Amino acid sequence: MQITGGKFKGFKIKVPKKTRPTSSFNRKRIFDILRNVENLEVLDLFCGSGILGIEALSRGARSCTFVDIRSESIKVVSENIKKLGLENQTKVFKSDYSKFLSSLSDEKFDLIFADPPYNWKEHSKLLEMVKNTLRIEGIFVLEISSRREFPQCEGMEVIKAIKGGDTSLVFYMKKA
Secondary structure (H helix, E strand, O other): OEOOOOOOOOOEOOOOOOOOOOOHHHHHHHHHHHOOOOOOEEEEEOOOOOHHHHHHHHOOOOEEEEEEOOHHHHHHHHHHHHHHOOHHHEEEEEOOHHHHHHHOOOOOEEEEEEOOOOOOOOHHHHHHHHHOOEEEEEEEEEEEEOOOOOOOEOOEEEEEEEEEOOEEEEEEEEOO
């Protein structure tokens, strides 16, 4: 898998087994919609290889926190970060998303990615928890199966939703 844009464009990164990484086509779509991620503080939940967060860092994000419950994912994302020399801009946590988000006190993010397994069923809970972790006008990008309805949440506005093949990309913005 290769990084699609920014200073690390073309670099190959390692991908853990039994993951469904965001395709290069969908990553390009995401970053074309986001346009500018420079100086943003990013959170990559269900990070797998870390490709979404690494793409953001490649395109100028200030920092990225990576979270995954699987040991293999944590090992691989840590290797990818080290390979690209991004240790000073990153934090990596082996944790369940709910425990991690609950553990944050005042830390807020400008941009949050979540790419949970397609058969997962806690999207509404995730959206409620993410709302408390985003800054006002922060963006949450959720990748879900196109066969599922995407969740709604008071205080979070869907600003864009794209369906293509098996995947839906839903962009939420936190309202004041």
